[in-house]
Amino acid sequence: MSRHRLRAEDGFGLVELLVVILIIGVLVAVAIPSLLNQRGKAQDANAKAAVTTAAKAATAYGTEAGAFDDVKPADLVDIEKSLSSARNLTVSGAAKTFTVQVESVGGATFSVSRAADGVLTRDCAPAGTGGCRADADSAGNRW
Helix, strand or coil: CEEEEEECCCCCCCCHHHHHHHHHHHHHHHHHHHHHHHHHHHHHHHHHHHHHHHHHHHHHHHHHCCCCCCCHHHHHHHHHHHHHHHHCCEEEEECCCEEEEEEEECCCEEEEEECCCCEEEEECCCCCCCCCCCCCCCCCCCC
């Protein structure tokens, strides 16, 4: 009478390992685009915060100077030091109006424009991407 002992299997088989690798691959394929999208939105949020701060600094400059004609990015940085890290900060002004613009790391541009009546309008480009809505609201704001 011969006795054959069955050996206990140790570890996982090839099929089980392949299934686990497949599941991990699917999860990564779903997660990476979502993470990249969130990163872009965060970069856009930083640019929005910078352009909002720049608009406040431009308003302060115009209140002090009496007009926005001569406002320059360096003037805004003098008023608000955090603007020194704003990417491609630009500003243009006239007697009672100004437009400030900042670019996000992702390449979108965000701007705030002041009309002669003091109303601020927020715009961005390219429309419909990241933190920039495709359609403006009733006040003309895209973000």
